[in-house]
Amino acid sequence: MYRLLIADDEALExxxxxxxxxxxLPGMFQIxxxxxxxxxxxxxxxxxxxxxxMDINMPGIQGLQAIREIKSLLPDTKxxxxxxxxxxxxxxxxxxLGVKEYIVKPAGREQISSTxxxxxxxxxxxxxxRTEELHLRDKVSQLHPLVENELSLxxxxxxVLDADEMQLSDWLxxxxxxxxxxxxxxxxxxxxxxxxxxxxxxxxxxKTYGISCIVSSLIDLHxxxxxxxxxxxxSWKPGIKSFGEKLCSLSERQFQVPITVGIGSVQSGADGWxxxxxxxxxxxxxxxxIGEVCDFEEVVQGPGSNTPERPVSSDEQAHSEDxxxxxxxxxxxxxxxxxxxxxxxxxxxxxxxxxxFTEELSLxxxxxxxxLNPHYFSKVFKQQVGATFIDYLTGLRxxxxxxxxxxxxELALKEVCFEVGYKDPNYFSRVFKRVxxxxxTEYRSQAK
Numbered sequence: 355m356y357r358l359l360i361a362d363d364e365a366l367e368x369x370x371x372x373x374x375x376x377x378x379l380p381g382m383f384q385i386x387x388x389x390x391x392x393x394x395x396x397x398x399x400x401x402x403x404x405x406x407x408m409d410i411n412m413p414g415i416q417g418l419q420a421i422r423e424i425k426s427l428l429p430d431t432k433x434x435x436x437x438x439x440x441x442x443x444x445x446x447x448x449x450x451l452g453v454k455e456y457i458v459k460p461a462g463r464e465q466i467s468s469t470x471x472x473x474x475x476x477x478x479x480x481x482x483x484r485t486e487e488l489h490l491r492d493k494v495s496q497l498h499p500l501v502e503n504e505l506s507l508x509x510x511x512x513x514v515l516d517a518d519e520m521q522l523s524d525w526l527x528x529x530x531x532x533x534x535x536x537x538x539x540x541x542x543x544x545x546x547x548x549x550x551x552x553x554x555x556x557x558x559x560x561k562t563y564g565i566s567c568i569v570s571s572l573i574d575l576h577x578x579x580x581x582x583x584x585x586x587x588x589s590w591k592p593g594i595k596s597f598g599e600k601l602c603s604l605s606e607r608q609f610q611v612p613i614t615v616g617i618g619s620v621q622s623g624a625d626g627w628x629x630x631x632x633x634x635x636x637x638x639x640x641x642x643x644i645g646e647v648c649d650f651e652e653v654v655q656g657p658g659s660n661t662p663e664r665p666v667s668s669d670e671q672a673h674s675e676d677x678x679x680x681x682x683x684x685x686x687x688x689x690x691x692x693x694x695x696x697x698x699x700x701x702x703x704x705x706x707x708x709x710x711f712t713e714e715l716s717l718x719x720x721x722x723x724x725x726l727n728p729h730y731f732s733k734v735f736k737q738q739v740g741a742t743f744i745d746y747l748t749g750l751r752x753x754x755x756x757x758x759x760x761x762x763x764e765l766a767l768k769e770v771c772f773e774v775g776y777k778d779p780n781y782f783s784r785v786f787k788r789v790x791x792x793x794x795t796e797y798r799s800q801a802k
Contacts, residue, residue, distance in 0.1 A: 356474065358383040359403040361394035361420065362436065363412045367459075371407065371466070378467040382474070391415025398424040403431060405473050407457075410437040421451050430480065432473045436461075499557070499569070501526055503729060506570030506578055509535070509628045519624040528568055530627060533582040535618040536594065537634035538601060540575045540611065541644070545725065547609060553577070559604055563597060571727040576638075578631055583620070591620060598647035612645040614638045619651050699724045700738040703731070704746075711750040712775045717743045751775050752789045755782075759794055760801040767794045 358375070360368045368387045375383055386401045388394035390412050398406065406424065410417035421433055435448055435456040448456070455469050505522040523530050544552060549572055557569045560579050570578040581597075583590050598615035605613045616638025618630030633650035703724050707715065720743070721731035736742050741749070751774040758770045768779050776782040787793050792800065 355381065356383050356405065356477065357401055357403040358385045358470075359388060359394065359397055359401060359406045360385060361388040361391070361397075361406060361412070361417070362409040363389050364409075365389070367409070367436075374463050374466060375470065378463055379470060382470075391417065391420035394420045395423050398428060398431070402428060404477055405432045405434065405470065407434045407436050410435055418447055418451065421448075421453065425451055432476060434469055434473070498526070500729070502568040503571045505568055506580060507730060507733060508624065509580060509631050510570065510573070510578055526568060528566070528582060530623055531582070532620060532622045533580060533627065533630075534591065534594065534620050535627060535631040535634040536579040536581060536598060536601075537616045537618075537631065537638040538577045538579070538605075539614045539616065539635075539638040540577075540605075541613075542575065544575065544609075544611060547611070552609065555604070555608055556601070559601070563600075565597065571729060573727050573730050574725050576635070578634070580627060580631075591617075595647055595649060602645060602647060614644055615647040617647070617649045699726065700735060703735065704739070707747060707750065711747055712754065712773065714775065715747060748785060748789065752786060755786060755794070756790070756797065759798050764798075767798075770794065 360371050362368045362371075368389075372385050372387075375385065386397055386403065388397045392415050394406070394408065395415070397403075406421075408417045408421055412420075415423075417435065424431065425433075433451070433453045433455070435453055436459065437456065438459040455473065457465060457469060501522055505519065505526065505528070508519050508522070519530065538556065540552075553572045556577060556579075560567050560569050566582040566584040568580050570580075581594060594617055598617060601615055602613055605611050616634040616636065618633035618637070621627055621630040637648040637650040637653055639648075703720050706720055706723050717732060718728045721728040724731065726734075732743060735746075739746055755770050755774045758765055758773055759767070765773070767783075771777075771779045771782040774782075776785070783794055786797070790797060
């Protein structure tokens with residue numbers, strides 16, 4: 355049922371219109387009255403009508419003035435001007451207010467019915483449009499974390515090169531002008547926790563903290579938060595350390611887990627953000643700094659860094675240079691270790707697949723086995739193996755099927771289907787033909 359407000363200073367006009375509308379469009383409207391412009395504004399605030407029939411000439415606040423006030427409160431409300439005068443004298447101002455419908459007194463019942471029906475159709479279209487927009491916004495909001503994760507991976511893993519950093523940053527409205535990486539390093543005890551809850555808690559905190567950032571997924575024992583300087587200030591970075599301290603408190607409070615937070619240097623561009631990430635990884639070394647927030651630049655400078663009160667001695671300068679050399683070497687080792695760890699993890703995943711490919715095996719299960727986020731695992735698996743997870747799994751199954759079909763035992767094709775991990779013989783046959791170019795039956799006849 356729609357809400358309709360009739361604003362007219364003549365009681366007989368209001369009552370006559372209400373009676374006619376209930377007869378012509380039964381059950382369509384809940385109707386309220388106003389006898390002047392001021393009362394129309396008050397009723398609009400309380401009643402929130404979908405449609406208002408407004409008399410132009412009323413005592414006090416005139417009809418067009420009332421429409422202007424109501425329009426600022428209820429921009430989606432539809433208006434019908436009711437006048438005993440020549441409408442064209444008011445047309446220009448009415449059009450500027452978005453009023454398209456008018457009725458000249460005395461109006462016929464068909465005109466009133468037709469005008470209201472037309473506005474009801476408009477309201478229905480508006481409602482459908484809003485529903486579609488909300489649905490689209492909901493889909494985009496679900497997609498946003500995935501795109502953030504994709505851009506984060508490009509900073510975190512040099513090998514993942516099948517996407518464009520600038521394209522993703524544009525989509526996210528996250529320019530890569532100036533910022534730094536923050537890495538949260540967790541202890542191994544998080545393997546026993548709900549990782550989804552852990553990720554969502556930290557992401558939600560970062561997103562509501564008042565910083566412009568993108569957040570990676572939880573990758574093994576690390577999570578990265580890339581923070582952009584959108585303040586326009588040069589002294590914004592000290593606030594990042596406070597953010598890191600609050601992350602430590604959050605982890606202790608919510609999960610009773612001590613974490614280490616590493617902060618990289620301020621950089622710009624995709625290569626710069628990647629450099630900041632590896633610096634943050636180095637600074638977040640859990641074994642050396644558990645429960646602390648460590649800024650990479652402070653780690654490099656060390657305790658004997660220069661201050662306005664005290665100059666740097668030659669010994670301290672040499673010590674600082676030694677630290678810098680150590681850090682550069684350590685960063686290179688971290689990159690190499692990450693590469694080697696990736697290769698080792700993929701080998702472990704392939705072994706797991708070999709043991710279970712004849713069962714109902716999913717990418718998520720395999721990723722869980724090697725303690726990696728499924729999205730990250732999928733990307734790295736394809737890069738290292740040269741095939742997607744499902745194509746690799748399918749290849750193993752079809753190779754096994756070919757062996758069984760060609761064997762002397764001559765299992766029924768249905769049995770072969772079940773032996774290699776498929777539940778539907780028809781689907782198995784389609785996959786077999788797509789991979790080999792022939793059906794299982796044709797392959798069996800060729801193998802004899």
